[in-house]
Amino acid sequence: MVFLTSSSLTLLASIAFALRATRVYGFNPNTNNNVAAYWGQDAYGGTPNSNQALWQQPIDFYCEDDSIDVLPIAFIKTFFGTDGLPVLDLANSCSGPSFSGTGLFNCQFLEQNIQNCQNKGKLVTISLGGGGQANAFSSASQAQQFADTIWNLFLGGSSSTRPFGNAVLDGVDLDIEGGSTTNFAAFVSQLRSHMNGASKHVINAVGFDALYVQFYNNYCAVSYYNSPGDWDFGSWDNWAKTQSPNPNVKIYLGVAAMAAVADYGYVDIGTLTPIIQQTQSQYSSFGGVMMWDASAAYANNRFDAAVKSAVGSGSSSPPPPSGGSGNRIHPNGDTSKCLDVQGGNFADGTPVQIYDCNGTGAQNWVINSGVTAVQVAGTNYCLDAGDTPGDGTQMKIWECYSGIPAQTWYYTGDDRIALNGQGQCLDLTNGALGDGTIMQIWECTDNDTNQVWTLS
Structure with missing residues (x-):
């Protein structure tokens, strides 16, 4: 060491x-x-x-x-x-x-x-x-x-x-x-x-x-x-x-x-x-x-x-979620807007956007505090940052694979969803709340309200 x-x-x-x-x-x-x-x-x-x-x-x-x-x-x-x-x-x-x-x-x-x-x-x-x-x-x-x-x-x-x-x-x-x-x-x-x-x-x-x-x-x-x-x-x-x-x-x-x-x-x-x-x-x-x-x-x-x-006997890091009823994920506490799978199309590469909350499965996510996958409830698709994540990389869903860096997130105590250990956070692109705005990742920054995500 x-x-x-x-x-x-x-x-x-x-x-x-x-x-x-x-x-x-x-x-x-x-x-x-x-x-x-x-x-x-x-x-x-x-x-x-x-x-x-x-x-x-x-x-x-x-x-x-x-x-x-x-x-x-x-x-x-x-x-x-x-x-x-x-x-x-x-x-x-x-x-x-x-x-x-x-x-x-x-x-x-x-x-x-x-x-x-x-x-x-x-x-x-x-x-x-x-x-x-x-x-x-x-x-x-x-x-x-x-x-x-x-x-x-x-x-x-x-x-x-x-x-x-x-x-x-x-x-x-x-x-x-x-x-x-x-x-x-x-x-x-x-x-x-x-x-x-x-x-x-x-x-x-x-x-x-x-x-x-x-x-x-x-x-x-x-x-x-x-x-x-x-x-x-x-x-x-x-x-x-x-x-x-x-x-x-x-x-x-x-x-x-x-x-x-x-x-x-x-x-x-x-x-x-x-x-x-x-x-x-x-x-x-x-x-x-x-x-x-x-x-x-x-x-x-x-x-x-x-x-x-x-x-005690201890444990290893918890595994990612595998399903469940899920939560809606809101930008900076705005409960009228939700993280959404574009068009409800559960397929590799479908963009993840912001959209008016409507109660559909496209807005239902399984997410845990700490190390977690961010998984579309009831599916085998997860929030994915791609092979080379960096500032401005657009978000999509992809088939879930346990432990891969592009799908391993950390939901922090101050309500940020960060790529685990990579210094990049889920970001409301340009702070825009309009329907269809594709989400991105950006360098994690303290007090940046574009990176605050709450659950309901």
Whole structure:
């Protein structure tokens, strides 16, 4: 995985694109019940009056059961230390001799621990950055060279200074909380180029696979769940479905695993469980829960196991609708006008228009909130954007095919019907309400009333 921090919506987040090994993982990126927990900083051990017996254990200690699916190792705190090598800081877990006097410690004793986790179906990544760090790249070429270094030190490359020996990690987590993000695209692209040709490969060819959003230590904390002006998981879900280049991107609910490891925003498992389950059921982009960190979760009455129980067995994205009585779809709340199949002709290529509402089957659509097909009720025809959708592409119906991009839409919480992950929305052409106006798609734009569609 590669995670790149985003400050969008004032939250710290981690965007991921994942690797899959040739072996079979227990982790399934397409479900909504995954749990990730950072390891390496012993957050619990740094709290007042902590029980030393529960201080951070070897990483495979937290892989003994099914509670945690992904373990990012934190942190490479400095990108360029002595001799230009990154500086590795793993709290109490790696304090042995460094390579050539650098801050890159020889932690080869962790090799077997990491492999033990991987053999149990866990993903293990390396996290770069962390709180209080301000790493940046001076140029695209420097970013590309750093990607080469990370590849050779931790992933599928080779080096005489591999800190974890022969253990090949499953990716990189970038927790960039300070400094400029300029040239990080060059870093990600270069790393992807290595991954594409390796024994592990990028799961999705375009975009990122997961985004960890921190819902603690900020005004959107999970403790503000009952404050609609603060709690904004829906905004992230909307981003995922209307702007993310990857229509399968998953949003993780990031929580503190113990009150003592957060400034504020921690909630106990009794409070958190219904929040997890409601969010999981409401948003198809929900991928699971991220926790800071593994040591705190274990010490807090197995908070990790309780969270895993809360997410349950999970499910994949819901399938498109297959029929039913349907709804009328109105432009911007105008209930006198309806989305209509021209001439009631249910055939491939028939244009979709706006027309006076008349109660006919040509205006009856099956549409769900979240990921959905937009299907003419009682038929096998769906709203279709064609092979090369773009601004001005006219809408038509076509035989329904499950999962194809041209027919995979997302009905957002703010009443937009967006092509899933493509940044294009169903649009009332030029705002014209005259009968026979053919509908189009256009770049999704906030506060554009031509892209608001309501149901009745």
